Amino acid sequence: MFVIAVIFLLVWGLKPGLDFTGGSMMNIKFNKETPTTEALSQYLDEMKLDGGIKVQPVGENDFNLRFQSVDETTHQSVLKKLEEKYQKDFQEERFDSIGASVGKELKTKAIYSVLFVVLAIVLYVAWAFRKVSWPVASWKYGVIAIIALIHDIVITLGVFALLGRFMNIEVELPFVAALLTILGYSVNDTIIVFDRTRENLGRLAKMSFAEIVNRSLNETLARSINTTVTTLLALLAVFIFGGASIRSFALALLIGITLGAFSSIFVASPLLVVADELQKKK
DSSP states (O other): OHHHHHHHHHHTOOOBOHHHHOEEEEEEEESSOOOOHHHHHHHHHTTOOTTOOEEEEETTTEEEEEESOOSHHHHHHHHHHHHHHHTTSEEEEEEEEEOHHHHHHHHHHHHHHHHHHHHHHHHHHHHHTTTOOSSSOHHHHHHHHHHHHHHHHHHHHHHHHHHHHHHOOOBOHHHHHHHHHHHHHHHHHHHHHHHHHHHHHHHOTTSOHHHHHHHHHHHHHHHHHHHHHHHHHHHHHHHHHSOGGGHHHHHHHHHHHHHHHHHIIIIIHHHHHHHHHHHHHO
Protein backbone atom coordinates (compact mmCIF):
# COMPACT_ATOMS: atom_id res chain seq x y z
CA MET A 1 0.00 0.00 0.00
CA PHE A 2 2.80 2.41 0.88
CA VAL A 3 4.74 1.73 -2.33
CA ILE A 4 1.61 2.08 -4.47
CA ALA A 5 0.76 5.37 -2.72
CA VAL A 6 4.27 6.71 -3.42
CA ILE A 7 3.90 5.76 -7.10
CA PHE A 8 0.54 7.57 -7.30
CA LEU A 9 2.09 10.68 -5.75
CA LEU A 10 5.09 10.65 -8.08
CA VAL A 11 3.05 9.99 -11.23
CA TRP A 12 -0.09 12.04 -10.58
CA GLY A 13 0.53 14.13 -7.49
CA LEU A 14 -2.20 15.86 -5.52
CA LYS A 15 -4.75 18.09 -7.24
CA PRO A 16 -4.43 21.48 -5.48
CA GLY A 17 -7.62 23.40 -4.82
CA LEU A 18 -8.47 27.07 -4.74
CA ASP A 19 -6.71 27.68 -1.41
CA PHE A 20 -3.34 26.81 -2.97
CA THR A 21 -3.66 27.84 -6.61
CA GLY A 22 -5.57 31.12 -6.25
CA GLY A 23 -8.68 32.12 -8.20
CA SER A 24 -12.42 32.18 -7.56
CA MET A 25 -14.97 29.52 -6.72
CA MET A 26 -18.72 30.04 -7.03
CA ASN A 27 -21.23 27.50 -5.77
CA ILE A 28 -24.68 27.62 -7.41
CA LYS A 29 -27.79 25.58 -6.73
CA PHE A 30 -30.60 24.95 -9.21
CA ASN A 31 -34.14 24.91 -7.86
CA LYS A 32 -36.11 23.02 -10.52
CA GLU A 33 -34.51 21.79 -13.72
CA THR A 34 -30.81 21.02 -13.33
CA PRO A 35 -28.68 21.17 -16.49
CA THR A 36 -26.04 18.57 -17.24
CA THR A 37 -22.41 19.35 -16.45
CA GLU A 38 -21.54 19.32 -20.15
CA ALA A 39 -24.37 21.70 -21.10
CA LEU A 40 -23.52 24.18 -18.34
CA SER A 41 -19.81 24.02 -19.19
CA GLN A 42 -20.40 24.63 -22.90
CA TYR A 43 -22.70 27.58 -22.18
CA LEU A 44 -20.20 29.27 -19.83
CA ASP A 45 -17.34 28.70 -22.28
CA GLU A 46 -19.01 31.32 -24.48
CA MET A 47 -17.66 33.97 -22.07
CA LYS A 48 -14.11 33.09 -23.17
CA LEU A 49 -12.51 33.88 -19.81
CA ASP A 50 -8.75 33.34 -19.42
CA GLY A 51 -8.32 29.75 -18.32
CA GLY A 52 -12.04 29.09 -18.86
CA ILE A 53 -14.60 28.10 -16.24
CA LYS A 54 -14.35 24.62 -14.73
CA VAL A 55 -17.72 23.15 -13.82
CA GLN A 56 -17.79 20.53 -11.07
CA PRO A 57 -21.03 18.84 -9.95
CA VAL A 58 -21.60 18.71 -6.19
CA GLY A 59 -24.57 16.63 -5.08
CA GLU A 60 -27.73 16.50 -7.19
CA ASN A 61 -28.51 20.18 -7.86
CA ASP A 62 -25.28 22.00 -7.02
CA PHE A 63 -22.27 22.99 -9.11
CA ASN A 64 -18.91 24.54 -8.27
CA LEU A 65 -17.70 27.02 -10.89
CA ARG A 66 -13.97 27.75 -10.77
CA PHE A 67 -12.12 30.42 -12.72
CA GLN A 68 -8.80 32.25 -12.48
CA SER A 69 -10.05 35.82 -12.19
CA VAL A 70 -10.58 37.20 -8.68
CA ASP A 71 -12.19 40.57 -9.45
CA GLU A 72 -15.82 41.37 -8.63
CA THR A 73 -16.55 42.48 -12.21
CA THR A 74 -15.93 38.97 -13.53
CA HIS A 75 -17.98 37.52 -10.68
CA GLN A 76 -20.98 39.67 -11.64
CA SER A 77 -20.56 38.93 -15.34
CA VAL A 78 -20.74 35.18 -14.65
CA LEU A 79 -23.92 35.68 -12.61
CA LYS A 80 -25.41 37.78 -15.41
CA LYS A 81 -24.55 35.12 -17.97
CA LEU A 82 -26.32 32.47 -15.89
CA GLU A 83 -29.39 34.68 -15.45
CA GLU A 84 -29.70 35.16 -19.21
CA LYS A 85 -30.43 31.49 -19.72
CA TYR A 86 -31.63 30.12 -16.41
CA GLN A 87 -33.52 33.22 -15.19
CA LYS A 88 -34.24 32.83 -11.47
CA ASP A 89 -34.06 29.03 -11.51
CA PHE A 90 -30.74 29.09 -9.63
CA GLN A 91 -29.22 30.81 -6.64
CA GLU A 92 -25.66 31.56 -5.58
CA GLU A 93 -24.82 29.70 -2.38
CA ARG A 94 -21.20 30.74 -1.92
CA PHE A 95 -18.41 32.75 -3.52
CA ASP A 96 -14.74 32.60 -2.51
CA SER A 97 -11.80 34.43 -4.04
CA ILE A 98 -8.09 34.02 -3.24
CA GLY A 99 -5.14 35.74 -4.94
CA ALA A 100 -2.31 33.64 -6.40
CA SER A 101 0.28 35.04 -3.98
CA VAL A 102 -1.95 34.25 -0.99
CA GLY A 103 -2.48 30.71 -2.31
CA LYS A 104 1.27 30.18 -2.60
CA GLU A 105 1.78 31.48 0.94
CA LEU A 106 -0.92 29.14 2.29
CA LYS A 107 0.73 26.19 0.55
CA THR A 108 4.10 27.01 2.11
CA LYS A 109 2.59 27.45 5.57
CA ALA A 110 0.72 24.14 5.24
CA ILE A 111 3.99 22.30 4.53
CA TYR A 112 5.76 24.03 7.42
CA SER A 113 2.92 23.21 9.82
CA VAL A 114 3.13 19.47 9.02
CA LEU A 115 6.94 19.44 9.36
CA PHE A 116 6.73 21.34 12.65
CA VAL A 117 4.24 18.82 14.09
CA VAL A 118 6.42 15.87 13.02
CA LEU A 119 9.50 17.39 14.66
CA ALA A 120 7.56 18.23 17.83
CA ILE A 121 6.27 14.64 18.06
CA VAL A 122 9.80 13.19 17.75
CA LEU A 123 11.09 15.46 20.51
CA TYR A 124 8.12 14.75 22.78
CA VAL A 125 8.28 10.95 22.42
CA ALA A 126 12.05 10.97 22.97
CA TRP A 127 11.53 13.07 26.14
CA ALA A 128 8.61 10.96 27.41
CA PHE A 129 10.69 7.78 27.10
CA ARG A 130 13.96 9.39 28.27
CA LYS A 131 14.33 6.96 31.18
CA VAL A 132 14.09 3.94 28.86
CA SER A 133 17.56 2.94 27.71
CA TRP A 134 17.28 -0.85 27.57
CA PRO A 135 17.06 -2.66 25.25
CA VAL A 136 15.96 0.08 22.79
CA ALA A 137 17.18 3.66 23.28
CA SER A 138 14.55 6.33 23.98
CA TRP A 139 15.22 8.31 20.77
CA LYS A 140 14.43 5.22 18.71
CA TYR A 141 10.88 5.22 20.09
CA GLY A 142 10.45 8.70 18.60
CA VAL A 143 11.92 7.72 15.23
CA ILE A 144 9.74 4.61 15.03
CA ALA A 145 6.64 6.65 15.90
CA ILE A 146 7.46 8.99 13.00
CA ILE A 147 7.97 6.06 10.61
CA ALA A 148 4.45 4.88 11.52
CA LEU A 149 3.13 8.43 10.97
CA ILE A 150 4.81 8.66 7.56
CA HIS A 151 3.15 5.35 6.69
CA ASP A 152 -0.28 6.76 7.59
CA ILE A 153 0.16 10.15 5.89
CA VAL A 154 1.71 8.86 2.65
CA ILE A 155 -1.02 6.26 2.07
CA THR A 156 -3.69 8.88 2.76
CA LEU A 157 -2.00 11.24 0.28
CA GLY A 158 -1.79 8.41 -2.25
CA VAL A 159 -5.53 7.76 -1.99
CA PHE A 160 -6.23 11.45 -2.63
CA ALA A 161 -3.81 11.48 -5.57
CA LEU A 162 -5.90 8.64 -7.02
CA LEU A 163 -9.18 10.44 -6.28
CA GLY A 164 -7.83 13.67 -7.73
CA ARG A 165 -6.86 11.89 -10.93
CA PHE A 166 -10.13 10.08 -11.58
CA MET A 167 -12.74 12.01 -9.55
CA ASN A 168 -11.28 15.55 -9.64
CA ILE A 169 -11.17 15.75 -5.84
CA GLU A 170 -8.99 18.69 -4.83
CA VAL A 171 -7.03 19.24 -1.64
CA GLU A 172 -7.49 22.52 0.23
CA LEU A 173 -6.82 23.86 3.73
CA PRO A 174 -9.36 21.53 5.44
CA PHE A 175 -7.33 18.63 4.04
CA VAL A 176 -4.21 19.98 5.78
CA ALA A 177 -6.23 20.20 9.01
CA ALA A 178 -7.21 16.54 8.48
CA LEU A 179 -3.54 15.55 8.05
CA LEU A 180 -2.58 17.32 11.28
CA THR A 181 -5.45 15.56 13.07
CA ILE A 182 -4.28 12.20 11.70
CA LEU A 183 -0.76 12.90 12.97
CA GLY A 184 -2.05 13.56 16.47
CA TYR A 185 -4.49 10.66 16.57
CA SER A 186 -2.08 8.13 15.08
CA VAL A 187 0.78 8.93 17.45
CA ASN A 188 -1.69 8.73 20.35
CA ASP A 189 -2.46 5.10 19.48
CA THR A 190 1.23 4.31 19.08
CA ILE A 191 2.23 5.88 22.40
CA ILE A 192 -0.43 3.84 24.24
CA VAL A 193 1.31 0.64 23.11
CA PHE A 194 4.79 2.06 23.72
CA ASP A 195 3.81 3.19 27.22
CA ARG A 196 2.51 -0.27 28.14
CA THR A 197 5.75 -1.74 26.77
CA ARG A 198 7.72 0.63 29.03
CA GLU A 199 5.67 -0.46 32.06
CA ASN A 200 6.11 -4.15 31.27
CA LEU A 201 9.87 -3.79 30.85
CA GLY A 202 10.11 -3.19 34.58
CA ARG A 203 7.63 -5.91 35.61
CA LEU A 204 8.45 -8.68 33.17
CA ALA A 205 12.23 -8.60 33.05
CA LYS A 206 12.49 -12.39 32.62
CA MET A 207 10.69 -12.29 29.26
CA SER A 208 12.42 -11.53 25.98
CA PHE A 209 11.81 -8.09 24.49
CA ALA A 210 9.73 -9.56 21.66
CA GLU A 211 7.49 -11.34 24.20
CA ILE A 212 7.10 -8.12 26.21
CA VAL A 213 6.06 -6.15 23.10
CA ASN A 214 3.65 -8.92 22.12
CA ARG A 215 2.08 -8.95 25.58
CA SER A 216 1.82 -5.15 25.60
CA LEU A 217 0.02 -5.26 22.25
CA ASN A 218 -2.45 -7.84 23.53
CA GLU A 219 -3.16 -5.78 26.65
CA THR A 220 -3.92 -2.61 24.66
CA LEU A 221 -5.53 -4.20 21.58
CA ALA A 222 -9.14 -3.95 22.78
CA ARG A 223 -8.64 -0.31 23.78
CA SER A 224 -7.14 0.57 20.38
CA ILE A 225 -9.92 -1.14 18.44
CA ASN A 226 -12.75 0.26 20.58
CA THR A 227 -11.58 3.88 20.45
CA THR A 228 -10.90 3.67 16.72
CA VAL A 229 -14.29 2.14 15.89
CA THR A 230 -16.23 4.72 17.94
CA THR A 231 -14.29 7.56 16.29
CA LEU A 232 -14.89 6.09 12.83
CA LEU A 233 -18.63 5.85 13.51
CA ALA A 234 -18.76 9.58 14.26
CA LEU A 235 -16.67 10.38 11.17
CA LEU A 236 -18.86 8.16 9.01
CA ALA A 237 -21.89 10.15 10.10
CA VAL A 238 -20.08 13.39 9.18
CA PHE A 239 -19.07 11.92 5.80
CA ILE A 240 -22.62 10.81 4.94
CA PHE A 241 -24.66 13.67 6.37
CA GLY A 242 -22.17 16.53 6.65
CA GLY A 243 -22.54 17.83 3.11
CA ALA A 244 -20.19 18.17 0.17
CA SER A 245 -18.11 20.99 1.66
CA ILE A 246 -16.55 18.81 4.39
CA ARG A 247 -16.81 15.39 2.73
CA SER A 248 -13.15 15.34 1.65
CA PHE A 249 -12.11 16.38 5.16
CA ALA A 250 -14.12 13.52 6.71
CA LEU A 251 -12.85 11.02 4.12
CA ALA A 252 -9.22 11.92 4.86
CA LEU A 253 -9.85 11.38 8.58
CA LEU A 254 -11.61 8.06 7.94
CA ILE A 255 -8.65 6.78 5.95
CA GLY A 256 -5.94 8.23 8.19
CA ILE A 257 -7.39 7.15 11.53
CA THR A 258 -7.98 3.62 10.25
CA LEU A 259 -4.36 3.50 9.10
CA GLY A 260 -3.26 4.97 12.45
CA ALA A 261 -4.81 2.05 14.34
CA PHE A 262 -3.27 -0.38 11.85
CA SER A 263 0.23 1.12 12.05
CA SER A 264 0.35 1.24 15.86
CA ILE A 265 -0.23 -2.52 15.91
CA PHE A 266 1.44 -3.81 12.75
CA VAL A 267 4.15 -1.23 12.02
CA ALA A 268 5.35 0.65 15.11
CA SER A 269 5.46 -2.21 17.62
CA PRO A 270 7.16 -4.75 15.31
CA LEU A 271 9.75 -2.08 14.46
CA LEU A 272 10.65 -1.93 18.16
CA VAL A 273 11.51 -5.63 18.00
CA VAL A 274 13.46 -5.09 14.77
CA ALA A 275 15.43 -2.30 16.45
CA ASP A 276 16.21 -4.63 19.36
CA GLU A 277 17.38 -7.41 17.02
CA LEU A 278 19.59 -5.00 15.07
CA GLN A 279 21.10 -3.78 18.34
CA LYS A 280 21.91 -7.37 19.38
CA LYS A 281 23.62 -8.06 16.05
CA LYS A 282 25.61 -4.86 16.41
